[in-house]
Amino acid sequence: MSAAGQRKVAVIGAGLTGPLLGLLLARRGFAVTLLERRPDPRRSAADGGRSINLALAARGMRPLARAGVLQQVEPFLLPMRGRMVHELSAAPVLQRYGQRSQEVIYSVGRAELNRVLIDAAERAGVTLCFEHRCLGFYDQALRCVEERPGRTFDLECETAIAADGAGSLVRESLERCGVCAVQIEPLGHDYKEMSLPALPDGSHALDPAALHIWPRGGFMLIALPNPDGTFTLTLFLPRSGEQSFAALSEDAALGQFFAAQFPDLAAFHAGLCADFRRNPQGQLATVHARGWHLDGRVLLLGDAAHAIVPFHGQGMNAGFEDCALLDELLDTGEDWAQLYARFEQARRPSTEAIAHMALENYREMREQVRDRKFQRLKRLAFELEQRFPERFIPRYSMVMFHPEISYLQALRRGQVQAGILERLERERTADGGIDAALAEALVREQLPPLGSRDPDRRTG
Ligand SMILES: Cc1cc2nc3c(=O)[nH]c(=O)nc-3n(C[C@H](O)[C@H](O)[C@H](O)COP(=O)(O)OP(=O)(O)OC[C@H]3O[C@@H](n4cnc5c(N)ncnc54)[C@H](O)[C@@H]3O)c2cc1C
Numbered sequence: 001m002s003a004a005g006q007r008k009v010a011v012i013g014a015g016l017t018g019p020l021l022g023l024l025l026a027r028r029g030f031a032v033t034l035l036e037r038r039p040d041p042r043r044s045a046a047d048g049g050r051s052i053n054l055a056l057a058a059r060g061m062r063p064l065a066r067a068g069v070l071q072q073v074e075p076f077l078l079p080m081r082g083r084m085v086h087e088l089s090a091a092p093v094l095q096r097y098g099q100r101s102q103e104v105i106y107s108v109g110r111a112e113l114n115r116v117l118i119d120a121a122e123r124a125g126v127t128l129c130f131e132h133r134c135l136g137f138y139d140q141a142l143r144c145v146e147e148r149p150g151r152t153f154d155l156e157c158e159t160a161i162a163a164d165g166a167g168s169l170v171r172e173s174l175e176r177c178g179v180c181a182v183q184i185e186p187l188g189h190d191y192k193e194m195s196l197p198a199l200p201d202g203s204h205a206l207d208p209a210a211l212h213i214w215p216r217g218g219f220m221l222i223a224l225p226n227p228d229g230t231f232t233l234t235l236f237l238p239r240s241g242e243q244s245f246a247a248l249s250e251d252a253a254l255g256q257f258f259a260a261q262f263p264d265l266a267a268f269h270a271g272l273c274a275d276f277r278r279n280p281q282g283q284l285a286t287v288h289a290r291g292w293h294l295d296g297r298v299l300l301l302g303d304a305a306h307a308i309v310p311f312h313g314q315g316m317n318a319g320f321e322d323c324a325l326l327d328e329l330l331d332t333g334e335d336w337a338q339l340y341a342r343f344e345q346a347r348r349p350s351t352e353a354i355a356h357m358a359l360e361n362y363r364e365m366r367e368q369v370r371d372r373k374f375q376r377l378k379r380l381a382f383e384l385e386q387r388f389p390e391r392f393i394p395r396y397s398m399v400m401f402h403p404e405i406s407y408l409q410a411l412r413r414g415q416v417q418a419g420i421l422e423r424l425e426r427e428r429t430a431d432g433g434i435d436a437a438l439a440e441a442l443v444r445e446q447l448p449p450l451g452s453r454d455p456d457r458r459t460g
Contacts, residue, residue, distance in 0.1 A: 136173025198229025296336025
């Protein structure tokens with residue numbers, strides 16, 4: 001056994017990031033134990049059999065490839081080439097995400113992805129402990145409970161990495177010790193998932209190669225395809241107010257709401273209303289935390305460190321990137337304390353950047369996609385990308401298709417680019433065209449070429 005093979009590392013949480021991290025660490029020869037409070041999802045139907053999916057992008061696929069697990073995930077991926085926008089009284093229109101054929105994002109079932117990652121971690125030698133709950137850091141140790149028979153014990157390991165999600169108990173305990181400063185920013189809008197069934201012949205009721213959006217200004221409905229012909233619909237709506245979850249507590253109000261807002265789904269309203277009544281109402285918030293680690297003993301990672309709202313489809317992608325960065329930093333040979341300090345320093349500016357962009361994207365999805373000016377600027381951004389591919393890449397594309405560009409750099413360059421687009425829009429020529437010379441001057445002056453290496457890259 002290698003020296004590293006005797007070194008014990010615990011990972012808490014077998015959601016999306018925990019098993020990937022466990023797998024990467026096991027491949028390096030660490031003896032990894034993965035603790036999860038739920039029963040083994042491979043043996044029980046998660047979420048009561050509901051099919052819930054997420055968008056996976058290039059940024060999340062790179063770490064899966066690094067861990068050698070992308071091939072096992074690929075059979076579950078459905079490509080989505082753009083947003084299909086459903087306005088109230090117009091035919092749906094596709095707004096492409098990118099302008100190259102490979103610039104797509106993928107719908108993937110959360111349960112399927114979770115199972116593939118847990119299987120891969122187990123095959124790599126990770127010890128899996130389901131129905132083991134971590135209570136947090138107490139008296140210099142991570143205290144855990146084995147749910148059956150109810151035994152409490154302190155984790156014995158060299159270090160522990162907490163991937164226990166947005167409501168992390170480990171983070172809470174670090175906050176109580178004064179190590180971690182946390183600010184939780186509630187969105188004030190909740191969500192509810194529903195299922196759009198397949199047509200009688202098993203095909204999809206909507207175009208399966210798109211992410212569908214019903215933008216309604218103050219709220220929106222979205223739909224992502226599943227391989228079995230169904231779509232997972234998610235309604236994002238204010239918690240209270242005139243158009244809100246609180247206003248839909250009566251059946252009559254719910255029926256009227258669906259009829260008025262989503263008339264193109266009329267054939268499915270009965271089932272959607274039943275799902276709405278049955279399924280839980282989820283809450284959304286951004287978690288801003290600083291102080292992700294305690295000496296070399298504990299580190300927070302994934303949603304536990306930086307949960308964001310889901311509107312850029314990046315929470316899981318960012319968590320996977322965390323795993324790859326930590327794995328990369330292990331090459332430095334530093335001790336855990338140095339490594340964790342370097343990890344947070346490198347990563348937090350970027351996770352703050354994606355938190356900001358995710359909030360901005362909610363407005364874009366529920367409101368701006370309908371706006372003619374927004375659509376014109378999007379076309380203009382594609383034009384500039386074609387003319388200056390080494391300098392101008394639309395912000396959405398930087399985030400979704402260019403993992404070599406950090407979130408922080410995408411945010412910064414995106415701000416500069418937005419200024420350039422606004423100026424070119426303001427100074428359109430008499431025939432409504434773009435002043436090509438001005439475009440060239442602005443791009444060359446304000447956007448240095450994107451080098452092969454992002455200056456913020458080690459900054460996550
Ligand atoms: C509606 C919605 C849609 C989303 N869509 C997307 C998307 O399209 N693309 C994307 O990239 N991201 C998306 N996300 C975000 C994504 O779900 C999260 O970022 C991702 O799940 C984070 O992974 P994680 O492993 O950090 O946490 P989780 O996946 O939440 O896993 C945490 C795990 O820890 C376990 N656990 C919790 N507490 C304890 C404890 N005390 N002891 C032991 N185990 C514990 C939990 O049971 C769970 O299994 C979405 C989120 C929401 C809410």
